[in-house]
Amino acid sequence: MNTQQKRIAFISEHASPLASLGGVDTGGQNVYVAQLAKHLASQGYQVDVFTRREKEDAPEIVNWVRGVRVINVTAGPAQIIIKEDILQYMDDFRDNMIAFIIDQQLHYTLVHANFFMSALVAMGIKKELDIPFAVTFHALGHVRRIHQAEADKFPAERLLIEELAVQQADRIIAECPQDKEDLINYYNAPEDKITIIPCGFSSSEFYPIDKECARKITGLPQNEHILLQLGRMVPRKGIDNVIRALGKMKHTGKPVKLVVVGGECEELEEETCPEFARLMDVVRQNGVEGSVIFTGRKDRSELKYYYAAADVFITTPWYEPFGITPLEAMACGTPVIGSNVGGIKYSVADGETGWLVPPHDPEALADKLDEVIGDGVELYRAGDNAIKRVNEHFTWAEVARQVHLLYRNMQPVIARPLVTLSSNEQAA
Incomplete structure (x- = not known):
């Protein structure tokens, strides 16, 4: 993938890389998005992470770390909302994200959606702008329903959205073999679309201490x-x-x-x-x-x-x-x-x-x-x-390496590459 083709968009509607961890809706997905974005940036990617604005005074664009920007998208009231209640604002999220892309004259090679609501937005962007997308679901509605039953407060539409996303996604990242099995068994996911890539840890953050x-x-x-x-x-x-x-x-x-x-x-x-x-x-x-x-x-x-x-x-x-x-x-x-x-x-x-x-x-x-x-x-x-x-x-560097290979393998589905690769770059 040529350097000029390395501008990508992450969508993570409820899990911002800037959020404090430990709350009801802040945890593994926040870490995944933050660490993967940073490690992809270290490989030369330009990553924009689109997330829902939760504060009135939050700037639209946050230049977070080198190569990574966080874009706060207006979608519903600018306040913290539990993720079970966010789906109703995803049309606004999609429309405002598309408006931002057009206004800023951005050309993304691909979108990487995180969670089913982000996948819904990615489907809309693919339809309007013809940008392919990969998806990491992080959790599946069918599995949640099995274990939580009536305690699951997500809208019933979640399952249909996930089923549509499985069919429309260009690639699906399963985080472990069980995740892959669930995608195939509950969603009829095409096996050739699925790649198992685990989550990771940061070796600069976590290491042995006396x-x-x-x-x-x-x-x-x-x-x-x-x-x-x-x-x-x-x-x-x-x-x-x-x-x-x-x-x-x-x-x-x-x-x-x-x-x-x-x-x-x-x-x-x-x-x-x-x-x-x-x-x-x-x-x-x-x-x-x-x-x-x-x-x-x-x-x-x-x-x-x-x-x-x-x-x-x-x-x-x-x-x-x-x-x-x-x-x-x-x-x-x-x-x-x-x-x-x-x-x-x-x-x-x-x-x-x-x-x-x-x-x-x-x-x-x-x-x-x-x-x-x-x-x-x-x-x-x-x-x-x-x-x-x-x-x-399980280092994030290894996870990012595997994700980079997945992105590179998505190239055949990208209809309009930003530049023509040289023969040397194609060989790489």
Whole structure:
């Protein structure tokens, strides 16, 4: 792909790379968009990330890092809206994005849509401007419905939009083998359109740190076993499952503390955070009030110290399209106990870099914790294997390399390339 052909548009309607992480609607997709855009820029791409304006005073164009701009698109009121309620504004998003492209006389080689609503916009842009698109869904409505049933508040149109996007997309990125299977089984996705490219971690952000030092920085006790749960505080993440497992552990050696990092704010209060209140009820019901620490949301720059301070990172969601936090934990040398679901069973090598357990099964989790928590040699071995595995397979640089190859392979579907490639460039 010639340098002049490397201007691309990301769409991420609810997940801006500029957002603070840890809230209900901020997490893995924000990280994916931010890191992939930055790493593609380092390969010579010019990336514009189109996201929904959430503040009246937000500038239209933010020159974020070299090669990456964030474009705040007016679509509905300029305020934070839960993602389940955003679909109604996607026609405005499409129209205003097209107007921006025409007004700025921009020529994008392709669009990379993230999530189903962004895919809806990408379909409209393809129809109006004849720009091909790739899509990373990040989560699928059919799978969500299976696990959440009536708790799923997305509009029913989501499934139809996803089905249309699967047919109209020029390429589909599945984040793990389970994601590919779901796309084929629930959406009849053509297998030749799908490429498995995982999420990644940033090796400049997450790396091994001395455990004693990390515990001093985080203020966590030195002479206790530390279990860590970190991520969005929503029911499907299974934090209650970890709390219940803590109450069932039989280990009688050093005290065990569960540290829960995440939430809507730095100071969690039961009166203003319903999910925190629900989890505190679970804590009380299981008699572990003195063994659970809720830290609230932490800045991203602090997370590596929490990962490094832990003996084990635990993540037992009901389902998980991919899951970036296990990668980050493993990059810090901390083994992972995770649900045997979705992307976790892809990224965590069972028995090598951590262990897999069934979701919704606190007894199984407690048994696994009892088995490994006091075995320093086994924990060290798994942590060492984890560092090697993620640095070989899951860096954002490697993810961006694979995405670049996918973009390059999209060239035959691009009807009007911006320039004619020389024979040397075609060979490259």
